Amino acid sequence: xxxxxxxxxxxxxxxxxQVTLRCSPKSGHDTVSWYQQALGQGPQFIFQYYEEEERQxxxxxxxxxxxxxxNYSSELNVNALLLGDSALYLCASSFAxxxxxxxxxxxxxxxx
Amino acid sequence: xxxxTQSPEALRLQEGESSSLNCSYTVSGLRGLFWYRQDPxxxxxxxxxxxxxxxxxxKERLKATLTKKESFLHITAPKxxxxxxxxxxxxxxxxxxxxxxxxxxxxxxxxxx
Numbered sequence: 001x002x003x004x005x006x007x008x009x010x011x012x013x014x015x016x017x018q019v020t021l022r023c024s025p026k027s028g029h030d031t032v033s034w035y036q037q038a039l040g041q042g043p044q045f046i047f048q049y050y051e052e053e054e055r056q057x058x059x060x061x062x063x064x065x066x067x068x069x070x071n072y073s074s075e076l077n078v079n080a081l082l083l084g085d086s087a088l089y090l091c092a093s094s095f096a097x098x099x100x101x102x103x104x105x106x107x108x109x110x111x112x
Numbered sequence: 113x114x115x116x117t118q119s120p121e122a123l124r125l126q127e128g129e130s131s132s133l134n135c136s137y138t139v140s141g142l143r144g145l146f147w148y149r150q151d152p153x154x155x156x157x158x159x160x161x162x163x164x165x166x167x168x169x170x171k172e173r174l175k176a177t178l179t180k181k182e183s184f185l186h187i188t189a190p191k192x193x194x195x196x197x198x199x200x201x202x203x204x205x206x207x208x209x210x211x212x213x214x215x216x217x218x219x220x221x222x223x224x225x
Contacts, residue, residue, distance in 0.1 A: 004155075040217075041218075043213070044215070048210050090156070092213075097205075098211055100146070101146075103148070103158075104155050
């Protein structure tokens with residue numbers, strides 16, 4: 001049984017560029033949450049998708065947007081990249097919004 | 113606003129030396145306290161969920177406990193492979209929708225052989 005998968009594993013971008021990160025949830029899960037983890041910090045909640053809609057959002061600017069597809073997979077888009085966007089981006093999936101969240105391996109984004 | 117504070121920030125133990133990690137929280141309407149283990153460069157791995165004061169969960173050398181204000185992760189006779197960052201998170205289910213996790217900064221545990 002495949003767990004949560006994310007792609008790509010690593011990414012290098014320059015300031016001002018745009019990036020798209022992808023997540024496939026664990027089999028049987030229908031809810032996807034995204035988190036940003038800076039080095040040495042705990043993960044920070046970006047937003048959560050359920051039934052293809054954004055259900056809850058953390059304290060992140062509109063440059064961060066997302067999408068959930070009918071097969072429950074999800075994308076995180078970040079526009080106009082800043083140096084401070086460099087972090088590990090984590091996707092977590094759960095069965096329904098109240099289920100235990102299981103994390104993927106993350107995408108390491110470096111903005112130069 | 114939900115707040116989670118973990119202590120200590122870092123802990124170094126000798127193999128076999130038992131200890132505890134602390135997670136104190138302030139949240140309105142707690143709907144679960146979670147412990148995760150994170151190895152360097154990887155995603156957090158789920159360990160336990162606790163829902164009510166007095167609840168305890170165990171897994172191998174780890175035992176998690178919960179009170180109304182804090183949770184402890186007790187590590188009994190740790191081994192070097194227990195070295196990792198341990199993250200605590202709380203969930204507050206809003207009345208409308210969504211169930212974000214609010215994480216602490218983590219405790220970095222190193223177990224020396």
